[in-house]
Every structure is written in structure tokens, then in C-alpha cells.
Amino acid sequence: xxxxxxxxxxxxxxxxxxxxxxxxxxxxxxxxxxxxxxxxxxxxxxxxxxxxxxxxxxxxxxxxxxxxxxxxxxxxxxxxxxxxxxxxxxxxxxxxxxxxxxxxxxxxxxxxxxxxxxxxxxxxxxxxxxxxxxxxxxxxxxxxxxxxxxxxxxxxxxxxxxxxxxxxxxxxxxxxxxxxxxxxxxxxxxxxxxxxxxxxxxxxxxxxxxxxxxxxxx
Amino acid sequence: xxxxxxxxxxxxxxxxxxxxxxxxxxxxxxxxxxxxxxxxxxxxxxxxxxxxxxxxxxxxxxxxxxxxxxxxxxxxxxxxxxxxxxxxxxxxxxxxxxxxxxxxxxxxxxxxxxxxxxxxxxxxxxxxxxxxxxxxxxxxxxxxxxxxxxxxxxxxxxxxxxxxxxxxxxxxxxxxxxxxxxxxxxxxxxxxxxxxxxxxxxxxxxxxxxxxxxxxxxxxxxxxxxxxxxxxxxxxxxxxxxxxxxxxxxxxxxxxxxxxxxxxxxxxxxxxxxxxxxxxxxxxxxxxxxxxxxxxxxxxxxxxxxxxxxxxxxxxxxxxxxxxxxxxxxxxxxxxxxxxxxxxxxxxxxxxxxxxxxxxxxxxxxxxxxxxxxxxxxxxxxxxxxxxxxxxxxxxxxxxxxxxxxxxxxxxxxxxxxxxxxxxxxxxxxxxxxxxxxxxxxxxxxxxxxxxxxxxxxxxxxxxxxxxxxxxxxxxxxxxxxxxxxxxxxxxxxxx
Ligand SMILES: Cc1cc2nc3c(=O)[nH]c(=O)nc-3n(C[C@H](O)[C@H](O)[C@H](O)COP(=O)(O)OP(=O)(O)OC[C@H]3O[C@@H](n4cnc5c(N)ncnc54)[C@H](O)[C@@H]3O)c2cc1C
Numbered sequence: 001x002x003x004x005x006x007x008x009x010x011x012x013x014x015x016x017x018x019x020x021x022x023x024x025x026x027x028x029x030x031x032x033x034x035x036x037x038x039x040x041x042x043x044x045x046x047x048x049x050x051x052x053x054x055x056x057x058x059x060x061x062x063x064x065x066x067x068x069x070x071x072x073x074x075x076x077x078x079x080x081x082x083x084x085x086x087x088x089x090x091x092x093x094x095x096x097x098x099x100x101x102x103x104x105x106x107x108x109x110x111x112x113x114x115x116x117x118x119x120x121x122x123x124x125x126x127x128x129x130x131x132x133x134x135x136x137x138x139x140x141x142x143x144x145x146x147x148x149x150x151x152x153x154x155x156x157x158x159x160x161x162x163x164x165x166x167x168x169x170x171x172x173x174x175x176x177x178x179x180x181x182x183x184x185x186x187x188x189x190x191x192x193x194x195x196x197x198x199x200x201x202x203x204x205x206x207x208x209x210x211x212x213x214x215x216x217x218x
Numbered sequence: 219x220x221x222x223x224x225x226x227x228x229x230x231x232x233x234x235x236x237x238x239x240x241x242x243x244x245x246x247x248x249x250x251x252x253x254x255x256x257x258x259x260x261x262x263x264x265x266x267x268x269x270x271x272x273x274x275x276x277x278x279x280x281x282x283x284x285x286x287x288x289x290x291x292x293x294x295x296x297x298x299x300x301x302x303x304x305x306x307x308x309x310x311x312x313x314x315x316x317x318x319x320x321x322x323x324x325x326x327x328x329x330x331x332x333x334x335x336x337x338x339x340x341x342x343x344x345x346x347x348x349x350x351x352x353x354x355x356x357x358x359x360x361x362x363x364x365x366x367x368x369x370x371x372x373x374x375x376x377x378x379x380x381x382x383x384x385x386x387x388x389x390x391x392x393x394x395x396x397x398x399x400x401x402x403x404x405x406x407x408x409x410x411x412x413x414x415x416x417x418x419x420x421x422x423x424x425x426x427x428x429x430x431x432x433x434x435x436x437x438x439x440x441x442x443x444x445x446x447x448x449x450x451x452x453x454x455x456x457x458x459x460x461x462x463x464x465x466x467x468x469x470x471x472x473x474x475x476x477x478x479x480x481x482x483x484x485x486x487x488x489x490x491x492x493x494x495x496x497x498x499x500x501x502x503x504x505x506x507x508x509x510x511x512x513x514x515x516x517x518x519x520x521x522x523x524x525x526x527x528x529x530x531x532x533x534x535x536x537x538x539x540x541x542x543x544x545x546x547x548x549x550x551x552x553x554x555x556x557x558x559x560x561x562x563x564x565x566x567x568x569x570x571x572x573x574x575x576x577x578x579x580x581x582x583x584x585x586x587x588x589x590x591x592x593x594x595x596x597x598x599x600x601x602x603x604x605x606x607x608x609x610x611x612x613x614x615x616x617x618x619x620x621x622x623x624x625x626x627x628x629x630x631x632x633x634x635x636x637x638x639x640x641x642x643x644x645x646x647x648x649x650x651x652x653x654x655x656x657x658x659x660x661x662x663x664x665x666x667x668x669x670x671x672x673x674x675x676x677x678x679x680x681x682x683x684x685x686x687x688x689x690x691x692x693x694x695x696x697x698x699x700x701x702x703x704x705x706x707x708x709x710x711x712x713x714x
Pocket of ligand 1: 231232233234235236237254255256257290291294295296297299301302303305306307387417418419459460461463464467503645646647677678688690691692694
């Protein structure tokens with residue numbers, strides 16, 4: 001994601017009580033348009049134009065599914081609960097069933113990790129907020145079903161990801177890349193995931209010995 | 219109430235490869251030095267090998283507009299040297315010759331740099347990598363290269379007593395890696411330099427065409443939030459905040475800069491072997507295929523192939539596909555080997571200021587660069603198949619794994635775009651405030667002095683006029699020592 005020039009709280013906060021000053025309150029349509037404008041790429045503007053012309057931008061702002069909501073007591077530094085849920089939904093589809101089970105069982109929390117990671121990088125934090133809002137609200141016009149990303153079933157979400165990564169629009173690929181970078185970081189850097197993948201932890205003497213054993217080679 | 223002030227003979231901004239050696243050299247020459255660092259100061263005992271925590275503490279990342287390339291740098295005392303892979307290469311003579319011919323840096327020769335390179339080599343303990351530090355991951359690259367008859371060698375590294383933890387990018391918990399944190403910074407302190415962490419330079423104070431010091435924002439160590447202003451007054455100001463900041467600092471100070479940015483673009487190829495590789499252990503990087511390099515006497519298309527750790531997050535990021543496909547590939551993590559392409563780009567980018575005053579980087583590899591990346595990843599796939607890999611993943615976002623030469627040959631040739639690649643990134647960043655002989659086309663003169671502002675120098679990678687074709691930390695450190703010497707003698711002469 002490119003470095004935007006707006007404040008840390010970015011967008012995605014409209015429906016939340018902790019609304020940042022200056023974030024427009026005219027509804028998700030304006031919110032998405034604002035996000036697209038800030039991302040400021042010709043491709044995105046085209047996407048916004050298409051979505052708006054087709055009358056596809058949402059008029060309501062319901063809550064994301066409860067399963068994706070931040071756990072009670074979690075204090076998010078920069079992400080709104082909706083952005084949190086969107087990131088979690090993206091991460092779940094990205095990493096496949098086994099790691100996803102760790103997310104759904106709350107053994108790991110990639111969205112909380114993403115929130116903490118970007119909290120110290122204001123430019124990235126606002127870009128992430130914008131990107132997640134676009135994923136949640138604006139890429140779905142490309143699907144037959146009119147629903148935010150978090151409300152789609154797994155197959156439809158996969159189609160969104162597939163569309164993003166194959167898109168001819170640079171901005172959609174950038175969105176996929178940016179989210180993939182953050183999702184892989186926040187999932188695969190977790191010790192629980194590491195051990196599931198057969199990594200014995202950073203200080204395993206046997207693992208190191210095995211890695212350094214070569215003998216006659218392959 | 220006026221802001222707090224510090225007075226010194228010299229203030230150095232940034233404590234990485236370009237700043238810490240300069241600070242040490244100036245302090246050892248008897249100057250009172252303040253070394254400013256925006257990041258925190260962590261010590262070896264703080265490095266616990268936990269990726270999420272360490273990466274958050276030690277690194278920063280940004281993205282280049284125009285290509286979506288990810289750029290990484292260190293963000294702590296010691297700068298990128300704390301998170302780098304410890305590889306050491308002397309400045310290539312061909313590169314210096316090119317800088318002389320194309321940028322008018324007539325005094326930048328092997329012999330003028332030699333004493334500085336020698337000093338760097340000794341200070342950071344650079345030495346050849348022996349068999350005890352060549353992991354299976356490195357040896358598989360070597361084995362494939364041998365089978366194909368390609369030249370390669372273990373690289374020199376700046377370590378003392380490396381125990382193969384595989385955590386070079388997370389600060390090195392064993393203290394083996396001789397980063398600036400363990401070498402130049404303590405050296406500077408022993409000579410009396412004062413190191414201020416959590417001190418972000420905002421702009422250079424310039425009066426009547428002379429640098430007078432630096433305006434600083436102190437950051438709260440716990441929250442990272444602004445904690446108040448500080449002014450460091452000094453007649454000599456040396457900027458070494460890295461490419462992600464030095465050009466922006468100059469721009470914020472009203473000095474034209476930011477053109478001519480150049481990178482080494484990187485992508486990686488991952489391969490699965492039947493036997494475990496445990497590629498997350500051992501030095502993160504150690505062996506290079508030099509066959510296709512265009513420096514150090516080689517005349518290839520201009521890329522090196524260097525084995526690289528299979529740390530889980532970055533490996534997953536570099537693999538194509540998602541969901542079950544990604545899970546299948548990552549499920550074989552202990553069996554994976556990985557190599558990175560280090561391309562000597564021909565592209566040039568620029569740094570400008572965003573509205574909030576932060577740096578905005580625009581950079582896109584040229585079609586020629588992308589063609590060479592395509593060439594490099596194809597060759598790497600061949601190499602891994604020759605080494606016995608069962609599957610090879612190219613860094614192409616929508617691609618399937620390759621299992622044979624026939625499958626590789628069947629891949630339709632096509633022009634690559636930067637966004638076809640999974641993880642296109644750079645950690646070797648150059649230029650943006652380059653030295654040069656022509657005042658119209660260079661921010662600094664050959665001594666690293668910023669034109670038009672007396673007492674202001676640039677000693678980090680931004681002062682280099684282009685990429686080096688090899689891992690650059692030694693070149694940057696040697697150049698920083700040279701510039702510190704020139705700055706000290708230049709300012710003394712001016713004062714006299
Ligand atoms: C992951 C990684 C691996 C690498 N591996 C190798 C390798 O194996 N071999 C090799 O030769 N090179 C390697 N490099 C590259 C090498 O480390 C860098 O090229 C080199 O350190 C750059 O030196 P620098 O002084 O320009 O910047 P840095 O070393 O990045 O130092 C800049 C410092 O300035 C600080 N700073 C920034 N802004 C401000 C401000 N406003 N005020 C105060 N301080 C500020 C930063 O926090 C940072 O500490 C690697 C780099 C990375 C990121």
C-alpha cells in the first residue's frame with residue numbers, strides 16, 4: 001500500500017463510538033469514495049466510478065459477523081472493529097484450513113497482531129484502514145452477491161481474493177499484496193503456528209545440528 | 219519557554235551503516251559528537267528470536283508507488299546493520315570506475331577507499347564463511363550450481379563465533395553478528411560521543427547558508443508518541459538516516475534532493491526437497507552464485523543468487539497462491555530451501571515529500587529489470603531441480619509449482635509486470651542525495667558535502683550515486699569513514 005497522507009485513524013471508523021475527528025459521517029458510500037480518492041490511483045478511481053455508477057456501494061453499516069468481532073476487552077490501537085473483522089476474514093482465507101483453525105479457536109489473533117504492528121507506523125495504519133474498507137465494501141461489486149466481504153461465504157471470499165491477485169488493475173493487486181504481507185507476518189510469526197509447521201522454535205539445538213549436517217550432500 | 223538545547227562539535231543523524239562509523243571517526247578525532255537515532259536502543263539481551271516482537275521493534279517497512287515494491291530497513295540504534303544478514307563484500311572496482319566515469323567522482327578509487335575498507339573489515343570482523351557455517355540451505359544452492367557448472371562461493375560475513383541460530387534478521391541473540399550496535403556505536407561512545415535514542419531529526423537548522431544544527435523531536439520511549447522538541451546545535455551536521463529518511467530530511471530543510479534513487483530488486487524462489495533442510499537455521503544467508511553477476515570481474519546480466527532463510531512469515535509471503543495451496547507448501551516448511559535474487563537494477567526512482575512531511579518513494583523496475591528477474595527465477599528453478607528438488611515455487615502470484623525441466627520449459631514466456639511477482643522487495647537502497655562532480659546533477663560533492671550549505675554532509679547510502687551490485691554495507695561504512703575524514707578536515711580548514 002502506498003503511503004497516504006492522512007492521519008492515523010483513517011477510515012473504517014464511521015460506525016464506531018471512537019470515531020476520529022474529521023472522518024466524514026455521511027455513510028459508507030462517502031466513506032468508500034473517500035478511501036478510494038485517498039488511495040489516489042487511476043485504477044481505484046475507475047473502480048469507484050464503476051461501483052458508484054452501478055449503484056452498488058452500500059447504504060447501511062451493519063455489524064460484521066460476531067465470529068469475526070474483536071474479543072471483549074481487546075483494545076484496538078488503530079483498527080476499527082469492522083476493519084479488524086475484515087482483516088481477520090482475509091487472513092482466514094489466505095492461510096488455509098489448519099492455520100485458520102488456530103484463528104477460530106482464538107489460539108492466535110492475526111487482526112490484533114496487525115493492529116499492534118501498524119500502530120507504530122502511522123502511514124501504514126491509515127493505508128491499512130483504507131485498504132480494508134475497500135476490501136469490505138468496494139471489491140464486492142465484482143461478485144454476483146451484494147454483501148460486504150465479511151458476510152460472504154468462504155467460496156465467494158476466495159473468488160474475491162482470486163480476482164484481486166489476478167486483476168489487471170494495479171491497485172487491486174497492491175491491495176492483495178499489502179494484505180498478504182501483513183497476514184503472513186501476523187499468522188506465521190506466531191509460535192503456535194511455527195510449531196504446527198514443524199519448526200521446533202528458535203533455539204532448538206537438534207534442529208540447528210540437523211540444518212548444519214551435510215555429509216556427502218544430495 | 220524555549221526548547222531544550224544541546225551543544226556539540228558535530229551532530230550525526232542516524233546510527234546505521236553510514237552514521238555510526240562517521241560518529242566513531244569524528245569522536246575519535248576529538249570532536250564532541252551527538253549521535254541521534256529515531257528508533258530505540260535494544261541490546262543483545264533483548265533479542266529473543268521471536269519474530270513478531272523483534273520485527274516490530276527493529277524494522278520499518280514502506281511501499282514504493284509505481285510498483286508496490288516493499289522496502290525494508292532497520293529502525294533502531296545500529297540501523298539496518300542490526301537486522302541485516304551480515305554479508306560483506308568489498309566495493310567492486312567496476313562500480314567505482316562507473317561512478318568516476320558517469321558521476322565525475324574522480325577521487326573515488328580503490329586506493330583512496332582501501333584504508334577505509336580495511337578498517338571496516340577489521341572493526342566488524344568480516345571473514346570468509348567456513349564449512350561450519352554453511353547450512354543445508356546454502357549447500358543445496360551450492361550443489362545445484364556445481365551440477366550446472368555455475369560459479370559461486372561462500373560469502374564473507376561479519377560475525378564472531380556464529381552458532382547458526384538463523385536469527386540474523388532479528389538482531390542476533392548470540393551477539394555473534396558484529397552490527398554497528400556492537401562495533402561502531404560503542405566505539406563512538408568510548409571516544410565520548412553521546413547517543414540519543416528516540417530522537418527523530420525533523421530538519422537541519424540552516425542560517426546564512428551554514429548548517430547550525432538539527433531540530434529534533436524527542437519520542438516517548440514507551441508510547442513512541444512525541445515527547446517534545448530538542449535542538450542540537452553544532453557547526454558540523456552529518457546526515458545518515460538512510461534512504462527512507464535522509465532525502466526527506468533534506469527536502470524538509472529546503473534543499474533539493476530525492477532524485478536518482480536506485481535499488482537491488484529482490485524476489486525469492488522456494489524449493490521442496492525430500493530430506494529435511496531446516497532452512498530456518500544456520501546463517502540467514504551465506505552462499506552466492508556469482509555466475510550472473512556483472513561486478514567483481516564478471517560480465518553476466520547483473521544478478522546474484524544468494525541462499526536465504528526460510529523464516530516462516532517471509533517464506534509464506536513469497537510463495538504463490540493462498541488457502542489450501544499455501545497451506546500445502548507451508549506444511550513442508552522443514553523441507554524447504556530458498557534463494558533470493560539480488561538484481562542490480564537499472565531503474566531510477568525518487569523520493570518526494572508527502573503532505574505530512576514523510577518520505578514518499580516512487581520506484582518501478584524497468585522492463586529490462588523485470589526481464590532479468592524472469593531470467594533469474596527461471597535459472598534458479600533449473601538449479602533447484604538439478605539439486606534434486608521435488609517441487610519449485612516461482613514467485614509468480616498465480617503460478618503452480620514446477621516439478622520437472624519439462625514443466626519449466628513449458629512455461630509460456632511472457633513479459634512480467636512488478637505485480638505479477640509475489641514478494642518484490644528491496645533491502646539495498648541507494649541514492650537520493652548522491653555525490654557527484656557536476657553541481658547541476660548532484661546533491662553532494664565528492665566529499666559528501668551538501669552543495670550550498672556549509673557544514674552539512676551526507677554519509678549514508680543516500681550519498682552513493684547508484685547501486686553496487688553486491689551487498690552494500692561495507693561500501694557504505696567505508697564511504698562514511700571517508701566522508702567523516704573529509705568533513706573534519708574540510709571544516710577545520712574552513713575554520714582556519
Ligand atoms: C533485512 C536486511 C538485510 C540486509 N542484509 C545485508 C547484508 O547481508 N549485507 C549488506 O552488505 N547489506 C545488507 N543490508 C543492507 C545494509 O544493511 C544497508 O544498506 C545499510 O545498513 C544502509 O545504511 P544507512 O546508514 O544508509 O541506513 P541504516 O543502516 O538503515 O541506518 C539509518 C538509521 O537512521 C535512523 N533514522 C531514520 N530517520 C531518522 C531521523 N529522522 N532521525 C534520527 N534517526 C533516523 C534509522 O532508524 C536507522 O537506524 C540489509 C538490509 C536489510 C534491511
